[in-house]
Amino acid sequence: MVPTLIPDTDMIKNALSLLCLSATLAYAVSDRPNVILIMADDLGIEALGCYGGASYNTPNLDRLAAEGVRFDDAHSVPLCTPTRVALMTGKYNFRNWLAFGILDPEAKTFGHWFSEAGYKTCISGKWQLRSYNPPDFQPEWRNRGMRAEDSGFHEYFLWHTEHTEDKASRFPDPRIQANGKYLTDTKSQYGPDLYVDYVNDFIERNQEEPFFVYYPMALTHGPFNPTPDSEAWRNGNRFESSPDKYFGDMVEYMDKLIGRIDSKLHDLGIRHNTMLIFYSDNGTPKEVVSKMRDGRAIRGGKGENNRRGTHVPLIINWPAGQAGGRVVSDLVDTTDFIPSMFEAANIPLPTDEIFDGHSFIPQLRGEKGNPRDWVFIHHDPLPGHNKKGRSISRWIQDKRYQLFDETGDNQFYDFTTDPELLYPIDLKKADAETRAAHTRLKKALSKMHN
Template sequence: MSGLWLRLASLLVVFSSLLANPSRPAVSGTLPPSPTSSSSSTGRTGNGDHDIGKSERPNIIIILADDMGWNDVSFHGSNQIPTPNIDALAYNGVILNNHYVPALCTPSRSALMTGKYPIHTGMQHSVILEPEPRGLPLRERLLPQYLREAGYRTHAVGKWHLGYYRREYTPTYRGFDSHFGYWNGLQDYYSHQVEATYEGYRGFDMRRNMSVAWETAGKYSTDLFTEEAVRLIENHRVNEPMFMYLAHLAPHTGNQDNPFQAPDDEIAKFSHILDPERRIYAAMVSKLDQSVGEVVAALRRRGMLENSIVLFMSDNGAPTMGIHSNRGSNYPMRGIKDSPWEGAVRGVAAIWSPLIKKPRRVSNQLMYVADWLPTFYSAAGLDTKDLGNIDGVDMWSALVAEKTSPRSEIVINIDDIENYAAIRRGDFKYVIGTTNNGEEWYGETGRPGREDVEGSLPEYVPDLVLRSRAGIAISGVITASQLVELRKLREGKLAASEELGTRRLTTRLLTPMDILRLRSAAELKCNVKEEEKVSCNPLDSPCLFNVKEDPCEMINLAKTRPVILATLEEALMKYRVTAIPANNVDTDPMANPVYWNGTWVNWKDANPMEFMRSNRQSSGRISGPAIAAIAILLGLAIVVAILLFTLKFRRSSPEPARHTERGTFHKVQRDSLNLSEPVAADSQMSEISLSLQGFRELASLKDLARNID
């Protein structure tokens, strides 16, 4: 009978905690505010009213788009989705046309934060699933940790996706002074509920630092993250440098039951797009573009833009089809997210800063996302030797002055679970293996001639870029190149008067002609005739491409360039030796939010009883009706216990009765709790499982207590 009492006690404690917690919302209802949502900072706080002077180190702002396709920024040549604010950054800065990223969210973010290839951190396969107890290894030091040690205020806004099963894996334990956003890989744009990709568990995931931000329910994610970023800028002490990592949800899909979400008035702007899903996707991208404008404008108002570096990039290519497809376009490149092809791993990227001496250009310098850690470290005036053994290289000098890239080789990935690998050296790329349907050419073109399939196209208007919030903000900032000219002017080397020099500087503002010239240079063109194409089946044998001449990977050179093929194959083998095994693990059912007040939590740090007990204590005293309901349930439990106890002693034959008794015992218990699954009689773990199953079934009775209230 001890097992019975243990199970009954477990169920009653858990259920009592549910009844005693009136702040726990119904899954489908309106979420009440968390009492600690506006505080609970784990780090330093800035105060804009106590500014002393401007920081000498540059502010570093990373704006990360999620699953954005190459063809879904208008500076790459498509007229379908105008992105004037992103374009303003790109045209006034440097468009990075050879910027490589891993093919998936988690590996890409791990490389950005560590400066290492995912094969060297165990993050090379797939993404961290919602109930998966793993994270970016704690032995790795992250970009915000390095920058915080250098005096930066560090803030994360938006998506994390680098682990949270224990609290030490979350942002504010890994170098960020603050975090407002979500821990998982996606969420509903309005309710902020997250449905587990495969298990179907569902729970709320929006945090301010470690506190659940219930008050955000019903507000559009992109707007929330934009408002938070602007708030942080407005409250920042400008005598201290800022590092902000703004990792948007957009344009990733929401949960699978409602993947495409955007405000109706935004969707209405894209009536020219025939595909209804891509129409909503366009609205999601448009909201993201507006966010970029708001952030850049806030930096300008605060006087921080004059000493800032702003990077806009996508974590990987768009998933045009397949799981979490967002209808994004990687045109004209081959492949989609989660594949070794260019459409997955050559990402959208542009950098702007007044510190760049040669802006307004399209760069074909080879670069990898892991390079940003040493690049920003160097831009901050710090010695990259402090970073130890990393894979990233310092690109700052090359970006600022248009020098040759110090990088000549990129390991795109080695995934021994999916059985594919790819490497680029110089102009050549080697691919062996691929993923399901990942090797084709997908996505809408956004060019004339496809109107019957894609819809009509608006005209590309350079003035929209110049009049965008980002465009206006940037136009008021004197760049490093202009300062050089002004210095020469004052030394009498350029003009007879400073007034003449000022007029000269004014004429150097971005013009519509500059925009059209840069846009044409940034557009990838694949002028391969049908008879020139050479097919490739990477599942049978390796493929080789010259991605400088053939960025669309249409001409397989494996047979005609065997020496280069062998050289890249050998290089890849050397990296295989240094790779560590992928750290993926089985998912854990205890992550299910049903055990954790309907939220995704650090479930390995506590058990459900302790969680519910602390939840009850923090929510105040138990209401009278709730106590009455608990008393009724206790009485029912005692009656059930007496019935079961009586049944046990009605058997006359000891051994057979013992078997029958246990079978009857579990049948009665299942019937009384409305359980449908059989329970192993002699397993202690099955008793615990039964208690949790019973809790799951009984949890719905919380509505009874709410009705009593």
Template sequence: MPHETLTQQRPNILIIIMDDLAWGDLACHGNPYTYTPNLDRLYQESTHLTRYCSGPLCSPARASLMTGRYHLRTRVIDTYCGRSMLDPEERTLAQALHDHGYRTGAFGKWHLGDCYPMRAIDLGFEETLTHRAGGIGQPGDHPDNYPRWQTDSYFDPVLYHNGEPERYQGYCTDIFTDAAIAFIEEHRDEPFFAYLATNAPHSPLIIGDEWADRYRQMGINETHARLYGMVENIDWNVGRLLNRLDELGLAEDTLVIYTSDHGPCGSARDRTAPPGKQDRFNAGLRGIKGTMYEGGIRVPCFWRWPGHFAAARDVDRISHPIDVFPTLLAACGIPLPTDRAIDGVNLLPLLRGEQEPERWPERTIFMQWHRGDVPVRYRNYAVITQRHKLHRPHESQPDELYDLVADPYEKTNIAADHPELVAELRAQYDNWLDEMAATRGLGTFDPPPIPIGTRHENPVLLTQNDWRIIGEEGWNQDNLRGYWELTARQDGPYEVTVRFRRDVPPGVVHLRVDDREWATRAETGENVCTFPDLHFPSGRVRLEAWRQTDEPCPTALYKRFIPALYVQVKWNAPG
């Protein structure tokens, strides 16, 4: 079928999603410092969802966008400690589009599982170029990137091309955009879905001086000069993408979505007026990422489809990442799955202007996030209607109620004045949380085990992003203790390689698999130890690895106990 006929029937899809980008980071949203001419252009050419509630953290927002379901249904309840792995039985947007003739590519941050069968390449994307875990250089990323965390890991990183590690030259956002452009060029004559998910402007704030100097010269502090430099680099890359669509004659046929996964990190401040140069501007919105206040969840959300969506138009109805899945499938003429609950709604009538926002049916959006293996009732939850938000930061605190129409900056808690409304919204939340927990029955929120002993991925690299924590949790690798839940698909010999950071003291390296344990000596400077020819029975297994040092380690919470940073499990397949 000719390209022109195909694209008249169904658009190409380009989703551009940032990491940690705040509502107020863009000049078109009033930031007096940032230089974002390409995003300002996209803003002028798009319909804007001004009440789009994303987040409040990375993996939950991405799970909802990819499935059309609240993240608590998908096993993705957090960003690490095994809580950010998408259940392989979920059906993704990429799978739905690919099954109906779309070419699919993902570039940048996936953060929904680093091992088979939870990688982007396993869940509907044909072409992938991604980093592991939540960010380049984090403890869950490739071992070569980790030592450069906080210094230069965003330059010349090791990335995963279709599941295999390769080193790339250049700056991460540029590399991912190059890959997205190449994918679009290759499939210009076919319907395509390109997913560009940058890890910028998430910390560490690594960017070339040529991008940050503009803001230093304004007198902006170093933190925000780097951050705004990262935003300007994003803008430049978005401009490259939009220009290439124009050059290829694809702009009219491509539905572009630009958004962020949640609000800003802790470098922002709660403000009700434009802040000075020493603070991150967020248009007066209260809160940062991780909170349910507007500053934590309200992000840019631009939808451009020339001839279908009006330019420079605001739509103020509440929306959420769960709505992306059903809206895009409707735009492409693809039916929704009928074997599972889809929580989102089709926004096409709003986006096309076929229905006045004032006549749009009332709806309620629910949100909850916090650390831990199981959602705790009333801890950091929100119930959001078109007018009101019920929110409780912690179960030990009272409910807060805000009138978001009269009080968009959430200055005045009106819960005491409306006890009946508080009770009604809280009851809706209770019913919602019960439904989320019932999605898969008992054990809903447990992460899926990681398979070993398959030809889909061998060896398997296990990282601290996907382990299960014993005791306290956090990001200081020496202050943690954890294990991995695995499924051995095959009996037989395995080779296990354990890697520690480079400066750990000498001692004995231990490997425990269920109730069996092996040990080997490691001297100073030996940070990699291999256990060959181990027999694992097929089925579920629990693996833990650590180093018992000869002397106390001053950086370790458990003194002589140093957990493994990486464990590689290789199945010695016959033949």
């Protein structure tokens, strides 16, 4: 007689639960995620609590970092337009750089490529990529650059889309162009609130389809005005400017706005498969000194060719596609975002374009991936309004050394012992390891030309 087998119901339930969970995770990761790329304006790592900062409260970013993945060695170009051009096109600046405040109108951006891949796309915040120079300075750059409406996004809501002298305020009473028309009702309103209002409205209207949102923030760039949470704003002094008084308020309001976007995603039930990325275009303004929990005081390094100018936050929170609660120490540079976002979204990299970056998605998922050996920065702001004296700088750096190539002797520094880059290494006196690093970096640097 064949014995009757009584199934273990708990075992079956557990197996079914694991099967359902596996299927859910596989669907979530394989389906096209939403992607939101937020880039702060003028914010070094020292401003955030999750990077050891002690001067300002950033609970939303600290939480996103704790639950997601914090990249500890991400870099930008030390000034805004060069970073924006590299970020939006995936190319080092030597390939397509024209001038400060200018994006080549013939370039394709991630707005074009996400739109072509079937994503709904939106840009909200700061543009400043057309006709930057005022009438009395370098008139050859007037009326040049990319128009916001040509940048590939289905919708835009932007400050500073035209001539610099017409830009007006980005903060109190902002001048904003929305899909071809200027707003007429911004009196007594705060620009960053409006940029996020538009982002959240776009998300809600497009929650049933995959979307890509690029939010280049106006915060925390000067002028250092009060925010709606500042006492001066409530007292009517909305245009007062002081880095000592208001930079901290601006950092904390920036964090609050990111919390609003995160909350909207949760409210709509789409947070799980939305990849939320936070980055910055360069270091903190030099007027600002921030304290660290270890007791150091860090002066902002915007425009500087050292780590105070380029070492910026990178926080990614994507519950469906991450091994969260981790810190990644691999190098990241600005050209890495397009390959990474496209891999996450299952969009093939266009074969008719050059892309200089590496995807960091494997590291996000807890895998080794293909870490960079170095980052490269081509910084050629060109003289512009109030920018006389800025000359081209090109360098390559790994986890210890920084090698410049604009001088005949290729100045070489160990920034772990010389963070301000004051003492070039004398290779004749250097040890074998240092000389080998110089040879390796010089070879890589020699290839950074068209």
